[in-house]
Amino acid sequence: MPQLLNREHLAAIKLKLLRRNSANEQGSDHEALLGIQADGQHLSASRFDDDVFDLLTNSSLVDAVKRVSGLDAIRPFQFDLLTKAPGGAGTPWHRDRDFLPIDSQSYTCWIPLDPVPDQCTLVYAEGTAKLPPEQSYAVGPNALQQLLERHGKPIRALPEMLPGDVDIHQGQVWHYGPANTTRNWRQALGVAFVEDGTRLCMHPQGFSGPAGAQMRTKTLLTLFGKQAEGQFVTGPRHPRL
Template sequence: MKMSEDLRLTPTLEEEYMLSETQITEFQKNGHLYLKGVASKQAVDVYRPRIEQAVKERNQQTKALSERDTYGKAFIQISNIWATHANVAHFVLARRFAKLAADLMGVDGVRIYHDQALFKEPSGGHTPWHQDQVYWPLDTRNTITLWMPLVDIPKEVGTMTFASASHTKGFISKLEISDESHKNLKEYIEYHQLPQVNYGEMSAGDATFHYGWTLHSAPGNPTKQVREVMTIIYFADGARVIEPDSNARKNDLKSWLPELAPGDLAKSRLNPLVYTRA
């Protein structure tokens, strides 16, 4: 785990973010929610360069945008930064964020699945419609992703679009992120007349949360600014590993739930308990 800055100067992110009952109800009904100021400007100013440096060090993408497939054009994706860079771990494992995840889902505790830096490059492509949980070999519906921009995002760049209440449908399709998933799931949304919500411009440190089964997509980046986003995925403590039914889930089991087998409690060395009411 790389350590370069004095961690004593790192914001702890321990202070609670207070939610209203209305916000919790809205999230559980629609499957997504936008919250302002989840991380302070001070915290973003500290962690953004650390995350940027980690992305720079670990990025292995060498193809030009024009040579990549749809998934590759969507963003540069670097995962589990917390496990390799101690100066980012305080951010990913923050109690402030984890309690929000637990409160929104109405569970007693949450563990980390993994984090992801998602940097959409200038002229980067759209992110096709998909469900995150088709990748995750977990036996619970209580999974959630925090999606936080590290830079201000103007309307021209755009943020994620969610299909409201799509999480109530559970598993819809095994399709991974692709042109096919975009076409088929777009048709599904239109057929079922699911409302689509885009929260528009967001400030650095704001965040959206969405369930693992919530359908979502994002537009391309027509600007010259990189859309820098950090995400953290949580699942309810007590979840178990299920038998992987796809190559995507087999890969995830190996990568993010190492040394575990179907039926095991999902609590490997990479899945720390980051919040519990106990």
């Protein structure tokens, strides 16, 4: 969705987040994706940010997610700053929901904070969005290659994206991020929304594999607490919108 959000607001958020994270997240020139770790160690219960919260509850963004999802009410689940260094390797094929401890569909908003040329934007195996989760589950490169050959088409890349543009995709679609072939750092926000009524679930059906197990556990414990399994996603940081 082109120019859905205010570019000046995004620039201010980018500056604030980079100042907060610069000491730990930009020490390497060739990390594939900085700011996200498979074991969830990047998560912190204290990392809540008012400016980002204002963004993810922005009416334009919320209305866009509702249009794409067809849902009447949604809740923000979590956000992450996604940073790729100049020359950084690609982010492998994955499904977002493998890393989220929830029992229903998620919708991820990918919000660039820097210009992203078309050779560096996300690539989707769009056919996998239509598959039941169990049928789209794949472990190992051979199984994934077979899945993509049989069910992935059409495989499409997003066009060039600018700050203010937003991409919204389902949590079960397989996708990857190409290498950053530019000389510039690439920053983006990833914001996950869930349907109102979603419950926290450590082992969601069709998404309970080992690839995202540590992240699911860390997310549940850090953001919701030890006793949260089975409870509804709710609270001041996850308002009904």
